[in-house]
Every structure is written in structure tokens, then in C-alpha cells.
Amino acid sequence: MKAKSVYKAMLGLAAVGVLAACGSSNNSSGGTTDTTEDKGMEVLGDSVTFDPNKLVNDGEPIEIEYWTWNEGDPAITMAKEYEKIYPNVTIKIVNNPWDDYWTKLPLALKGESGPAIFNIHNSQHDILIPYLAPYDIEVADLQADFTSVDPHIIDGNVYYIDSMINTGNIYYNKTLWADAGLTDADIPQTWDELREVAKKLTKMDGDTITQAGFNWNGETYSALYQGLNYQNGQLLFKDDGTVVDYDNDTTKENLQFLIDLYDKDQVGSKDFGAESSQSFGNGQSAMVYKWGWFLNELDTNYPDIDYGVFATPTPTTDTPFAYDRYNGESTPGINKNQSDAQQAVAQDFLRYCLANDDYSIKGALSLASFPTKKSLAENADILANPVLEAIAPRVERLIWPGPFPATVESTGTETMEDVLFNGKDLDTAITDGQSKMESDMKDTDFTSLEDAYQYFDEVK
Incomplete structure (x- = not known):
């Protein structure tokens, strides 16, 4: 070449x-x-x-x-x-x-x-x-x-x-990692391993968190829930590709998992800053889930943070249906x-x-x-780029659903906020989120491209 x-x-x-x-x-x-x-x-x-x-x-x-x-x-x-x-x-x-x-x-x-x-x-x-x-x-x-x-x-x-594609990874603060006695051998491969590592990275002053082990506040949920669903073999759209599939057991389980990280494991809190990006940049959060854009933000706005990147954990060590959603440039x-x-x-x-x-x-x-x-x-x-190094082994197992309407993300975020901040029943909130997404999409001609994914038949 x-x-x-x-x-x-x-x-x-x-x-x-x-x-x-x-x-x-x-x-x-x-x-x-x-x-x-x-x-x-x-x-x-x-x-x-x-x-x-x-x-x-x-x-x-x-x-x-x-x-x-x-x-x-x-x-x-x-x-x-x-x-x-x-x-x-x-x-x-x-x-x-x-x-x-x-x-x-x-x-x-x-x-x-x-x-x-x-x-x-x-x-x-x-x-x-x-x-x-x-x-x-x-x-x-x-x-x-x-x-x-x-x-x-x-x-x-x-x-x-697409000339290039991007997806989510875990960014971690190397200084906080070392202070907790963690090494490269402790990089988690599964979500259960991440929650245990996050506990070691969390610091408390009485009942108050002073350092979050894992922080998903802000814009994170809208991207993270999609990746978690795909990892568990749950598509974002129903069989005809025109109707969103948000109200399902997998979505509920994954939102509950994220909430449990805060309420049960106490590795973070909904009140620990509005944006996980800023919290990580200020050295207050040890791990966050972000896409490739965050690397440039760190290098530009938080040059003193010594960070590393590792691939997003999966439910088990087995190869999932897809590691995450991607989007293309x-x-x-x-x-x-x-x-x-x-x-x-x-x-x-x-x-x-x-x-x-x-x-x-x-x-x-x-x-x-x-x-x-x-x-x-x-x-x-x-x-040599840490984000691209993390993505490289997973490229073939990333899925693109197509340029779906914004409601798939924005309504997902609103649903999470209703549960996390407003105390709304989780099942009810997700059912209402499904209804709003369907209403918002009724006049669009979007059809999912999930069936173009080379491993699509694995969910059938």
C-alpha cells in the first residue's frame, strides 16, 4: 500500500x-x-x-x-x-x-x-x-x-x-488508580469486576462521597444504555426496524444496575456534580464512560490529568452479541x-x-x-493512541443502528432523570419513555440498519 x-x-x-x-x-x-x-x-x-x-x-x-x-x-x-x-x-x-x-x-x-x-x-x-x-x-x-x-x-x-468510527470506553485516572493500590492486572473485564474496582477507588467523609469510583452523571446514560442493551443481545428497534424497543426487561435491568452502583454500592452519586466529564477532569472521579471526543477534551482542558483508557467491560468474559454501538465520521x-x-x-x-x-x-x-x-x-x-488501541480488537463487534432520531437518546436521558432524581417508578418511567419515543418518531421514515450488522442473526 x-x-x-x-x-x-x-x-x-x-x-x-x-x-x-x-x-x-x-x-x-x-x-x-x-x-x-x-x-x-x-x-x-x-x-x-x-x-x-x-x-x-x-x-x-x-x-x-x-x-x-x-x-x-x-x-x-x-x-x-x-x-x-x-x-x-x-x-x-x-x-x-x-x-x-x-x-x-x-x-x-x-x-x-x-x-x-x-x-x-x-x-x-x-x-x-x-x-x-x-x-x-x-x-x-x-x-x-x-x-x-x-x-x-x-x-x-x-x-x-464512514471514514472512521467511534464508540465508548472507560477512562480512568492513573494517579487515583495507583493510590488505591491497583495495577494493570486490576483492569476489569466484566461489569461485576468494575463495580468491585470502583469500590476501591471511592473515598468517603462520613456519609459524603469525596471521590467517586465510577461516575455516569450527565450525558453518559443516553449512550451507555444502548451499549449495555447490545451487550445483552437486545436490539434498539423491533423487527420491522421502524419502532423503537426501549420498554423491555433488558433496559430495565441495565438502568437498575446503574442506579445500584450509586444507591447500593455507593461508588458515586447523582448529586456528585452534574457532569461526569468535569468531575473526572477535576480529579474527583476515578472512572467514567466516554467516547473518543473526551480524549481531546482532556488534552485541551485538563492537561494535568494522568489518564488511561480501557475497553468497556461486558456482562461476562464471553464475546457478546456486540460490544457497543458505534457512530461514524x-x-x-x-x-x-x-x-x-x-x-x-x-x-x-x-x-x-x-x-x-x-x-x-x-x-x-x-x-x-x-x-x-x-x-x-x-x-x-x-x-499508539490509547482510545484507538482499546477499540481496535472490537471493531468487527460494534453495531450501527443507523442515524436514528434524537428522541432515542434525549427521551432515554429524561427517563433516567425521572427515576434517579424525581423518584418515579422505574417500570412506569420506561413504559412512558417508550410511548414518547414512539410519538416523536411517528412522522419519521427511519428504518433501523441493525440487520446489516454481520452478527445480526445471533439475536434470532
Whole structure:
């Protein structure tokens, strides 16, 4: 696998810019014309390949826009590299804050002046899909190079895939761990082991907790309950995939387990800070369940915390139906309403990103998300990241239910709060939560993608 673009040694050139200068000129309109078809560069990729030895847009100057909300978007770096190869192409980066992005982008895509290519988040699938052009890449080639392609095939076409995926892990404070006399040998594999370790990590002043062994306050429950259900072979949606399945014995047992950690084991408390993220960052909680985003938050906001990461425990040491839910960071979308010339450049740039390992590596390390590119499964830079190292052995046993409506998480959180804070009967709260989720989803056309999971038949 060729990870980077390199020149053939016989050319003796040190940079793309040198080669580009030899075969380009400024035209009367002020743009640069590229006249060098043979760039002297090697072809990138395995199945999805990129041959740089060609002219783009017949070498004539062209500008396209790439829209994103993320300054760490790896496509930004790739755009600069692409421009070095093709001096006639300008890729203008338009960066909008998240909220503005989802206001402006749908409006822009309706006309002919919208961006040729843009960042996608799968939560906005229904809004974006009417404006997406299918990838000009064989689906079989995508499947050969990337995992998690199948859930994104629509009538034989692919409009975006996951470039990387993320899921939950346990972050632990290494200093508090050592102070409790714990070593790497004590890292729990099962939930029963975690509750015992959490007891050792908990400190009390009389009846008051001063250090929580495990803290799941805040946004944690909405993600954690889904993973716990999947571990026990419980799907989030019923057989037809359109009706949520929240009111079941597994959901009840898992919520009761989490509450018991506080009320019976006393390894934490609902009153021990509103957000487990902040509590961990302040050194007051020893263990928390978080996704990959938390690594960047710790490094940015709590640089003094010496933390480690280990894989989320499971009910037993046996392999579960799934270790957890995952969600993907999407590859860019192509605007079908743009001109043929702009779409052609966008498609070529997209192929450059997917064939180039650098795109996946930069994105994975920036977002602490595991790359779906198969050739990077054992990449040293990837496995040096503590979150990605924890995820690596579990990638094939993570399940994606699709971009489900927000109520699946928000109502789950409200249900938990009714039980934990308001004293509502657990069974009644979960039944009411099911009703609210169904009501919220009645006008959506969501259908679960759980049946695309390769081990789906294990629950039948």
C-alpha cells in the first residue's frame, strides 16, 4: 500500500510545486493552466486507486468550494496537497460553526451555486440525501478497502461512507488508580469486576462521597444504555426496524444496575456534580464512560490529568452479541446540483482522499476515531493512541443502528432523570419513555440498519 504520494526517483524532484511549475502557466484570466499530464507520481491505493498522472478539467483553471464545520477536518489538509499536484485547481475552504452550517448548507444545495463538495454528518442524512450525487467509485472497490460500507448502499449506489468510527470506553485516572493500590492486572473485564474496582477507588467523609469510583452523571446514560442493551443481545428497534424497543426487561435491568452502583454500592452519586466529564477532569472521579471526543477534551482542558483508557467491560468474559454501538465520521458528499465540471473535480478530489492513507490517519488521530480503512488496522500511529488501541480488537463487534432520531437518546436521558432524581417508578418511567419515543418518531421514515450488522442473526 502506498501511503503517500512520492516522485519517481529518476525525476530527482523534491516537491510537487517544482514539477507543477515546469508545466503550468498563467492564462489571461489570471488563473493557472496545467499542461503536465505525466506528473511522474505513483498510483495511490489498493482497490480504490488514484492516478495523479492526468490533467484535471483539461488543465484549465477551476475553483470549487469545500464546506465544513470542523477545523480539524482532514479534507482541509488534503485539499492543499491536491492543489500542489494540480496547480489549475483551487479548493476554497468555507468553514462555518456547527449551527450555522446546518442552516446555510441545505439552502445552498438547493441552487446551482452551492459547494461542489462538503462535510457530512450522518445525523443530517434525511436533509442531505436529496442533493447528493452517487460516488463515481465502484461499490465493490469501496467494500474491498473499507469496513462499514454495506449500511450505506442505497439502490446499488454509495453517497458517503464512514471514514472512521467511534464508540465508548472507560477512562480512568492513573494517579487515583495507583493510590488505591491497583495495577494493570486490576483492569476489569466484566461489569461485576468494575463495580468491585470502583469500590476501591471511592473515598468517603462520613456519609459524603469525596471521590467517586465510577461516575455516569450527565450525558453518559443516553449512550451507555444502548451499549449495555447490545451487550445483552437486545436490539434498539423491533423487527420491522421502524419502532423503537426501549420498554423491555433488558433496559430495565441495565438502568437498575446503574442506579445500584450509586444507591447500593455507593461508588458515586447523582448529586456528585452534574457532569461526569468535569468531575473526572477535576480529579474527583476515578472512572467514567466516554467516547473518543473526551480524549481531546482532556488534552485541551485538563492537561494535568494522568489518564488511561480501557475497553468497556461486558456482562461476562464471553464475546457478546456486540460490544457497543458505534457512530461514524462520514466521508464528504458531492453536490449533484453543481456543474458537471465542478462535480468532476469534486469526484476526483474525493477519490484522492479515499485512496490516500493520510486522509484516514489524520482524521483518526484528530477525532480519536478508528479508521475504517482495512490497511490501517495495525498501523503503529493509530495503535499508539490509547482510545484507538482499546477499540481496535472490537471493531468487527460494534453495531450501527443507523442515524436514528434524537428522541432515542434525549427521551432515554429524561427517563433516567425521572427515576434517579424525581423518584418515579422505574417500570412506569420506561413504559412512558417508550410511548414518547414512539410519538416523536411517528412522522419519521427511519428504518433501523441493525440487520446489516454481520452478527445480526445471533439475536434470532
